[in-house]
Amino acid sequence: MSMVLNERESLKEVRKIIENFPSLNSERFFEKTSNSITETNSEEEIRHVLVLNALERITAEEPNWTYVAASVHLQTLYKESLRNRGDSYVYGEGNFYRLLQQLTKEGIYHQNLLTSYTEEEITTAAQLIVPERDNLFTYIGLRTLADRYLATDHEKNVYELPQERFLVIAMTLMMNEPKEKRTDLIVEAYWALSHLYMTVATPTLSNAGKSYGQLSSCFIDTVDDSLRGIYDSNTDVATVSKNGGGIGAYLGKIRSRGSDIKGFKGNSSGVLPWMKQLNNTAVSVDQLGQRQGAIAVYLDVWHSDIFEFLDAKLNNGDERMRTHDLFTGLCIPDLFMEAVEERAEWHLFDPHEVRKVMGFSLEDSYDKEKGKGEFRIKYAQCVNHPELSRKTVPAIDIMKRIMKSQLETGTPYMFYRDTVNRANPNKHAGMIYGSNLCTEIMQNMSATTVEEEVTKDGKIIITKAPGDYVVCNLSSINLGRAVTADVLERLIPIQVRMLDNVIDINTIDVPQAQLTNEKYRSIGLGTFGWHHLLAKKGIVWESDEAAYYADELYETINYLTIKATEELAEEKGPYSLFKGSDWENGNYFASRGYYDEKWQKLQARVQKNGVRNAYLLAVAPNSSTSLIAGSTASIDPIFQKEYSEEKKNYKIPVTAPDLSKATTWYYKSAYHIDQLWSIEQNAARQRHIDQSISFNIYVQSTIKAKDLLHIHMTAWRKGLKTTYYTRSTSVEIEDCDSCAS
Numbered sequence: 001m002s003m004v005l006n007e008r009e010s011l012k013e014v015r016k017i018i019e020n021f022p023s024l025n026s027e028r029f030f031e032k033t034s035n036s037i038t039e040t041n042s043e044e045e046i047r048h049v050l051v052l053n054a055l056e057r058i059t060a061e062e063p064n065w066t067y068v069a070a071s072v073h074l075q076t077l078y079k080e081s082l083r084n085r086g087d088s089y090v091y092g093e094g095n096f097y098r099l100l101q102q103l104t105k106e107g108i109y110h111q112n113l114l115t116s117y118t119e120e121e122i123t124t125a126a127q128l129i130v131p132e133r134d135n136l137f138t139y140i141g142l143r144t145l146a147d148r149y150l151a152t153d154h155e156k157n158v159y160e161l162p163q164e165r166f167l168v169i170a171m172t173l174m175m176n177e178p179k180e181k182r183t184d185l186i187v188e189a190y191w192a193l194s195h196l197y198m199t200v201a202t203p204t205l206s207n208a209g210k211s212y213g214q215l216s217s218c219f220i221d222t223v224d225d226s227l228r229g230i231y232d233s234n235t236d237v238a239t240v241s242k243n244g245g246g247i248g249a250y251l252g253k254i255r256s257r258g259s260d261i262k263g264f265k266g267n268s269s270g271v272l273p274w275m276k277q278l279n280n281t282a283v284s285v286d287q288l289g290q291r292q293g294a295i296a297v298y299l300d301v302w303h304s305d306i307f308e309f310l311d312a313k314l315n316n317g318d319e320r321m322r323t324h325d326l327f328t329g330l331c332i333p334d335l336f337m338e339a340v341e342e343r344a345e346w347h348l349f350d351p352h353e354v355r356k357v358m359g360f361s362l363e364d365s366y367d368k369e370k371g372k373g374e375f376r377i378k379y380a381q382c383v384n385h386p387e388l389s390r391k392t393v394p395a396i397d398i399m400k401r402i403m404k405s406q407l408e409t410g411t412p413y414m415f416y417r418d419t420v421n422r423a424n425p426n427k428h429a430g431m432i433y434g435s436n437l438c439t440e441i442m443q444n445m446s447a448t449t450v451e452e453e454v455t456k457d458g459k460i461i462i463t464k465a466p467g468d469y470v471v472c473n474l475s476s477i478n479l480g481r482a483v484t485a486d487v488l489e490r491l492i493p494i495q496v497r498m499l500d501n502v503i504d505i506n507t508i509d510v511p512q513a514q515l516t517n518e519k520y521r522s523i524g525l526g527t528f529g530w531h532h533l534l535a536k537k538g539i540v541w542e543s544d545e546a547a548y549y550a551d552e553l554y555e556t557i558n559y560l561t562i563k564a565t566e567e568l569a570e571e572k573g574p575y576s577l578f579k580g581s582d583w584e585n586g587n588y589f590a591s592r593g594y595y596d597e598k599w600q601k602l603q604a605r606v607q608k609n610g611v612r613n614a615y616l617l618a619v620a621p622n623s624s625t626s627l628i629a630g631s632t633a634s635i636d637p638i639f640q641k642e643y644s645e646e647k648k649n650y651k652i653p654v655t656a657p658d659l660s661k662a663t664t665w666y667y668k669s670a671y672h673i674d675q676l677w678s679i680e681q682n683a684a685r686q687r688h689i690d691q692s693i694s695f696n697i698y699v700q701s702t703i704k705a706k707d708l709l710h711i712h713m714t715a716w717r718k719g720l721k722t723t724y725y726t727r728s729t730s731v732e733i734e735d736c737d738s739c740a741s
Helices: 012-017 028-035 043-055 063-083 095-105 110-118 118-128 131-136 139-148 163-175 179-195 200-208 227-242 272-284 306-311 335-342 350-360 374-384 397-407 418-424 488-505 513-520 528-537 544-572 587-591 597-609 623-628 675-686 706-715
Strands: 198-200 220-221 246-250 296-300 326-332 346-349 391-394 413-416 447-453 460-465 470-472 473-479 524-526 642-646 652-657 697-699 726-727
Touching: 012 028, 012 043, 012 063, 012 306, 028 043, 043 063, 043 139, 043 652, 063 095, 063 131, 063 139, 063 652, 095 110, 095 118, 110 163, 118 163, 118 179, 118 296, 131 587, 139 163, 139 652, 163 179, 179 198, 179 488, 198 200, 198 488, 198 528, 198 623, 200 623, 220 227, 227 246, 227 272, 227 447, 227 513, 272 296, 272 306, 272 326, 296 306, 306 326, 306 397, 326 350, 335 346, 335 374, 335 397, 335 706, 346 374, 346 397, 350 374, 391 397, 397 706, 397 726, 413 418, 413 706, 470 513, 473 488, 473 623, 488 524, 488 544, 524 544, 528 544, 544 597, 544 675, 587 597, 675 697, 697 706
Parallel strands: 220 246, 246 296, 296 326, 326 413, 473 524, 697 726
Antiparallel strands: 198 473, 220 470, 346 391, 447 460, 642 652
């Protein structure tokens, strides 16, 4: 396992590497390198020249120069790590244990690694490391991993190496497993991570084993309609953001502009001032010093403040009414989409007045069946009540404002609340009002409320009734690698266990989030590399074959995930709210048409043993982690076959993965793909995903309003739960890293 790094070996190493890629034209590369270096150049300077020369040769015709650049950068990482650690061998005997000691002493690693495992166990674990798996990285993948995720000391000096990061994650997530089996589980987890068959979420990738940060990706809060509730929520948002989490906040319970406060009419300023507060929090409380906070806010399309909400991110108008650093999402009932379709009127209400006059909260209901249900009944009661004030506008006017904002800013996201709640497997225990930062998480939500009481002896007792503060625990299958290697049956059980263990290991500084996490034990197993997989299999994106394959593959993934969580439930017990759920009564299986013998047997086991996790599947955007794994993001098509990845301090040429004469025809750009085919695929996979999918819509900036409207109407009719960004060619959007998995 040990690897010795000799001085002035860079050129020899590169020659060996290039031998693995006979198609590369290396003559000019070595000629230019020889002309660029002298005998006085240091080894470090030579490596720098080699990297630059390899990078400039990365093209669609010769994409494998990325592996040459990566291998040279690996030498640099190895040299820096050895120098900082005072070691002579990369991944050598005893290195890993000394690394744990060093970085624990420095306060970088948590002491749990050394207290939970004996030196003998750590030494045994270190023998799992396969150095050659470092060669799986592309240059952009290695740079992303090294620059952002590998453990350094407080001066940012490199200590940890890629395979050590994977091993630390495996050991951290298996720390609380029984001693007699955890070594075998570490073997499986390391196998899955080091082969790049899967990635863990950004917070887990970055923080596992460390003394700071937490492991969960995103959080969703429901903001109560009270001054205390709003300010407490803002504090909780700041706390989550500080520790690296992204936040979704549902604002639909907050009274609208002009509503009464304690009976005094016209006093409320509506949701915009509170959005401004959240906007300030996003900017001022950054995520572990790496980037500013990321917050999405959701509002119902019948809320009286909807027009101000839709304008909040626009680049013109009154800046006092703008929140440029927030992301917006709309909660849309079927009834609104029907009104748009029929060019009918739409009525806007103040949720506070509805509660006061009608005695119910309109946002607390949804249509349990298509075309009929509680929401449309209560909405009609509000429309017909003579004492309830409202604003009435054509529904299509709201839709026009939605699309205008989307083409200018990329948002609002679309959240189809009836579709979401009908498919909720835990509707017996609550309701889903909105989503998270990236629209893939759908879990029960409720507001936290606070009461204060002054006792006779002059003490103040604060009683907090915790709501369901949603926590997302994410990881993703690398479809381009795992499916073609035929490892899903081995991969998914260890992946589900890793996600489940995050829940027990993680400590969240917002107590109600910690409680919700433990109550539901929700996970979000997702995927990336869909376009990569289609290209490798020779399947055209715009085809029935792609939609059929999405249906088939995601049914398999769902089956294996449910099987894994059922087996965990048999071993460790089901989540606390299993009784009464659609998992227990069988509705989950019936509503998705799972009737064949294989599914019936699994359903019987689930009804007997339960499932360990209340929610299971969610497909996140995962742009950064898919780069690390050398594949394509999420279920998205690629932007271009050849482009430059621009980071804060460097620009790197990148090509589509496994680009060759055979695959190039299957890599069509997102902006040239008919979006109706993408919706067709997504509808097929959505049936098998109990939560949702970060589904981007790609359009040209010149798109006509009627065509964008048709895309939205089709997405809704086909049963999509959400759509994420509307990415037009004129809008630059920075991808969400908080949910990257």
